[in-house]
Amino acid sequence: MFTSDYAEDNVPTVYYASKVGPDWQDPVALPKHINTRLNFMKGYTLSADGKTIYITSIKSGGVGGFDIWAGNLKGNSWGDLQNMYAPINSRLHEGSPTFTPDGATMYFMRCEKMDAQKAERCKIMVTKKAANGRWEEPAELPAHINTGNSQTPRISADGSVLIFSSNAMKAGKGGMDLYVSRLVNGAWSNPEAMDFVNTEKDDQFVSFISNGRYLLKDAPGKFKSEIIEYLVPEPWRPRAVMKVEGQILGQDGLPIPAYISATDLTTHKRFFSGRPDKDGNYFLYLTQGTKYELSIDPEESHLTFYSKLFDMTVEESPLVQKVSTVLKPVAAGDVLELDGIQFKPYTAEPDDVGFEIQRLSRLIKSSPQLNFELQVSLIGYQEDSFRSHPDLTEISIDSVIIQLDDIDTLGQLYSRDSLVVKTTYHNNRTEKQALALLEQLTASGVDRSSLGYSVHLKSEAIPENRKTLIRLLAKRKD
Numbered sequence: 001m002f003t004s005d006y007a008e009d010n011v012p013t014v015y016y017a018s019k020v021g022p023d024w025q026d027p028v029a030l031p032k033h034i035n036t037r038l039n040f041m042k043g044y045t046l047s048a049d050g051k052t053i054y055i056t057s058i059k060s061g062g063v064g065g066f067d068i069w070a071g072n073l074k075g076n077s078w079g080d081l082q083n084m085y086a087p088i089n090s091r092l093h094e095g096s097p098t099f100t101p102d103g104a105t106m107y108f109m110r111c112e113k114m115d116a117q118k119a120e121r122c123k124i125m126v127t128k129k130a131a132n133g134r135w136e137e138p139a140e141l142p143a144h145i146n147t148g149n150s151q152t153p154r155i156s157a158d159g160s161v162l163i164f165s166s167n168a169m170k171a172g173k174g175g176m177d178l179y180v181s182r183l184v185n186g187a188w189s190n191p192e193a194m195d196f197v198n199t200e201k202d203d204q205f206v207s208f209i210s211n212g213r214y215l216l217k218d219a220p221g222k223f224k225s226e227i228i229e230y231l232v233p234e235p236w237r238p239r240a241v242m243k244v245e246g247q248i249l250g251q252d253g254l255p256i257p258a259y260i261s262a263t264d265l266t267t268h269k270r271f272f273s274g275r276p277d278k279d280g281n282y283f284l285y286l287t288q289g290t291k292y293e294l295s296i297d298p299e300e301s302h303l304t305f306y307s308k309l310f311d312m313t314v315e316e317s318p319l320v321q322k323v324s325t326v327l328k329p330v331a332a333g334d335v336l337e338l339d340g341i342q343f344k345p346y347t348a349e350p351d352d353v354g355f356e357i358q359r360l361s362r363l364i365k366s367s368p369q370l371n372f373e374l375q376v377s378l379i380g381y382q383e384d385s386f387r388s389h390p391d392l393t394e395i396s397i398d399s400v401i402i403q404l405d406d407i408d409t410l411g412q413l414y415s416r417d418s419l420v421v422k423t424t425y426h427n428n429r430t431e432k433q434a435l436a437l438l439e440q441l442t443a444s445g446v447d448r449s450s451l452g453y454s455v456h457l458k459s460e461a462i463p464e465n466r467k468t469l470i471r472l473l474a475k476r477k478d
Contacts, residue, residue, distance in 0.1 A: 001046050001053070002027075002227060012041050018050070031078055040066055040116055042152070042205045043095040047103060048243070049283055053078065056095030058116075063089035066114045068097050087137045088127065093119065096152045100159045101210075101241060101285040104129045107162065109151040110138070122151035124164055144190055145181055157210040157241035158287045162188065165204040169193070174200035180236045197230055210319050212238040212288075242310070242317045245283035248276045248296055250303075251328035255280030257299040258327060265291040265309075265342075288312045293340050297359060298327045302366040305359045307340035330367050332476040341437065341470045346393050348432035350440060357437070360472065361444040370450070373473040374437055376430040377456040380466025383426035392425040430455035433468070450477075 004027075007013035013035050015027035029035060034055060043056025043066075051073045058066045059081075067089040069081040088094060088106075093114035098107050106129075111122035123146040125138040140146055141162075148168030155162055160183045165176045169191065177198045179191035197203060197217055207216040212232065219228045250256035260282050262272040267290075276282040286292050289312060296306040306325040310317075330336075340356030343349060350357065364372055384392060400420045408414055434453035442448045460466045 001030075001044055003041055005224075011037075014039075014041075014044055014055075016046075034071060034078055034081065037116065040095050040114065040119070045097050045099065047099065048101040048285070054097045055081065057081070064091040064093065066093040066095050066111075068094050068108060084135075088135055094125075095119070098153050098155045100155060101157055101243075105155075105159065106135070107141075107153040107155050108138075109153065111151065119151050120149060122149050124150045124153045124162075142188055145188055150179075151176075152204045154206055154208060156208045156212060156238035157285070158212065158239040159183065161208075161212075161236060161238040163194070163206055163208070163215075164191075165202075166191075173198045173203075175202040176204045178203045178206060182236070192236070194236070196233060208232075208238070210243065211240040211316070213240070240288040240312075240317055242286045242288075242312065243283060243320045244286060244294060244310070244323055245281070245320065246322050246324035247280045248282065248324070249280050249326050251326060256303075256327055259295075259297045259299070260284070261295045261297075262286065263293045263295070265293055286310055286312055288317065294323065295340060295356075295359070296325055296327070301362050302329055303327045303363075304330050304334070304336060305363065307338065307356055307359075309339045309342075330363060330370065330474050332370060332474055334474045336363075336472040336474075338470040338472060343429075343433055343468065346390050348429045348436050350433075350436055352440075357440050357444065361441055361446050364441065364446050364450065367474070368447075368450075369477065371475045371477050372451055373475055374434055374451065374453040375456065375469075375471040375473060376434045376437075376453065377458065377469040377471070378428060378430050379458050379469060380460035380463075381426070381428060381457040382459075383424050385424065387425045389427075391427045394426050394428055396424045396426065398422045398424070428457060430457065430468070437470070 001014055001016050003012050003014055005012045007029060014030045016030055017027040018025050034053065036057065036059065038057050038059045040056035045054040053071050055069050056066050057069055062083055063085060068084045070084055071081040072079045083089065090110065093111040094108055096109050099105065105126065107124060107126050109119065109122045110125050111119040113120040124141045126141060127135045127138040130136050147166065150164050150166045153162060153164045162181045163178055165178055167176050169179060171193050173195065178194040180194050181188045181191045197215065209216065215230045215232050216227055217230060218225045221228065248256060248258045255276065255278065258276055260274045260276065261270055262284055263270045272284050274282060274284065291313060292310045294308045294310065298305060304327055308323060338356055338360065342351045344351045382392065400422050401417050402420055403415050404418050406414060406416050434455055438451050438453060441451060
């Protein structure tokens, strides 16, 4: 969303635009019941899923002066605005809300004086959503942030960096300037002026891009003002956040009941649990710095499940990853990708953080009409004559007969055979890994006679592409 006076009667108007792939679609003005002259013109926010708009307005029916109102997108239309009431709104003026992507934490400003263009004597507040879905009593941010007129907060997607504006801080360039504070061990750092974007005029309204690298701000340009993208300096750059979204359907193409979970593979803690909406859609956010497992499980045990790993330790990740799946009864010929099964480094010991083996056991036991082949593939086979890398845990010893030329006791040249032992260090643990998985499945109650395995090797020159893949092939019983 953005404001432009390229509108009817050149009245500043809020527009809404969607990005499809790499391209922005044509912007559309928000309807007139949202775009009114009773609004604080830049006090609007869009929820992370793009389906709820929050505005700051002094329209009738409020609690105090300017209040925060919310409206939902229904199909292609925005519904009526609803006042957020207490404890968010009060007898004073509230506005400019900003949310963490999960919608569970909100920052906003509470001001003593406010009109459609500016606010005075403001403080930044924070509130969290309780387990019952209600907002808790807001609390002021610390005094080193609220120095007299701190307003228009914006929280980064990872929740660790807060940008706000103030004209009551030292070392400003003039008017309202932008400041940044970082959340470190639960405490906000001393604000620093964002001089790479501050000017002698008022600088207030900005947005972060979810990869944390860029800041959007209006600035003079070819026209009166334009939206400019600025590279955020490294010290102030938050961690990137990737949105994972998709749809979960049944074999008939209709939404199906399912459970969605995401596990941090570093801490071994599940940090997200949810269900798809009535249309089968879901979304969640993954923060840069660790690896994650996404799991989608059906309510019915005989249906397939889905899992996928995300490596967010890499330098750059896409802003959005679409992951849709169909959950259906398993049939002969089906191949399931078992991304959730990993092995402890340099071993054949399963490291089943996300309970993938448990899911697999459930599926196999609910499909007695089928046999299953566990396929373990090593992409990145390596070998050497000595242990040149910790991954070369396996040893193979071969006896080789070679022919040598020698001289006998009479000084005559002759040939003789010699037995040479050749030792090779390699990383092919696939058979051990397959047997370890079969052992765990059997221990969970799976009939061993219904299980088989196969192993596959492939060289890979690029280290980043080396991995072990686990698949399950469903086979018709003989």
